[in-house]
Amino acid sequence: MLIRPSHLLLIATLLAAFFSAASARAQNQPFTYQGKLAESGAPASGAVDLVVKLFPTDTGGSPIGTQTINGVPLIGGVFTITLNAAGEFTANPFATGADRWVELAVNGQTIAPRQKLTVAPMAAFSAAPWVLNGTTLSYTAGKVGIGTTFADRPLTLNETSLFAGTGRVSQLLSLQTDQSTRWHLNLLSPDGATSTNFGLNFVESGVADFRLFLAKGGNIGIGTSTPSGRLEIASVNDALVIRPPIMNAGQVARIAFKDPDGGTPTTFLAFRDAGYGNLGLIDSVSAARLGVNTVSPSQALDVRGEIAFGSSGQFSPLASGSGNTRMVFAVVNSADGSLYSGSGLTVQKLGVGIYRVTFSPAFASYPAVVVTPIASGAVHSATDVLGFGAVDVGMFNTAGARTDLSFSIIAIGPR
Secondary structure: OOEEEOHHHHHHHHHHHHOOOOHHHHHOOOOEEEEEEEEOEEEEOOOOEEEEEEEOOHHHHHHHEEEEEEEOEEEEOOEEEEOOOOOOOOOOOOOOOOOOOEEEEEEOEEEEEEOOOOHHHHHHHHHHOOOEEEEEEHHHOOOOOOOOOOOOOOOEEEOEEEEEEOEEEEEEEEEEOOOOOOOEEEOOOOOOOOOOEEEEEEEEEEOOOOOEEOOOOOOEEOOOOOOOOEEEEEEOOOEEEOOOOOOOOOOOEEEEOOOOOOOOOOOOEEEEEEEEHHHHHHEOOEEEEEEEOOOOOOOOOEEOOOOOOOOOOOEEOOOOOOOOOEEEEEEOOEEEEEEEEEEOOOEEEOOOOEEEEOOOOOOOOEEEEEEEEEEOOOOOOEEEEEEOOOOEEEOOOOOOOOOOOOOEEEEEEOO
């Protein structure tokens, strides 16, 4: 008894089942097998009992599965059976795209050799222009349209927009690892049910704000679908943070742009380093305030520390009057000439009751100097200007004798 399988019909039916509705992928994948039995050169007749085994190899090896079908009728020697309806050869024995061979036993007699399942011409045509290489599907001959017959790019996606909230949305692409962690690429028109002002929106499932929105015309919005400038960031927290790639414990070095949260006035712009509020610009009820070394300025300009300017920071605008006037102030310790407070000068004790004060930098011309003794009782002082950069200070008691007394000094002169 011989078997002459119709490869074309077998494979064509197999592929028709393989490319059936997507829901079938989660079910058993049946396929049709047809063959012709001959006995002594003539078509066999009657009914036969068949045992069908599916193998991954042409010889040897273990079968993927076995299915027994009894009482199969023969018509002109031809039989047609449906295999794998109950998953006898696994849910989808062709999922990997690997070759498969059928081994048939008729009434207990095994027919050799095994029959390879090959692609039929009609099945191959139905798959075109796609090319299946194992589990990889490819197409290189043109452009692909999904939801449209007009594809002007390698891949064109189109979905009818739906009214959602206050605008219209076309959901084009979903990226996901599970049902709760998903990202979507949508076309969104935020301003009305009939608007055609669509922008490209990148959004995260379960998050209300706009992760990234590319508006029509070129503006970019983060957290907003209506950016008013080339880049607009909407956030109640730090809208933009620039920081080192690795933050050490307790480190807060960053530049942060913030948005008001509806409560008390908050920082709009802050440049910060660890432990310091280096620069803060806030919006108060009346006018903006700028703070240097503070993020809570109390005046229009609030500087915590010395002010210096000039080509080398040599000037300090502490005096009223001429814009070219400089003033220095210090309180001097009588014991050794050290400064209790002040800056812009150094003091050297030359002897009992006499001190040399050197200004750094020197004035541009002779300064006016005022010295005030810090002591009870009647004492007085004398000064001797030594040029643009120094002055000697003498301290005397009521008897006219030199004596060690602490004093304050103010010097005013041109820069």
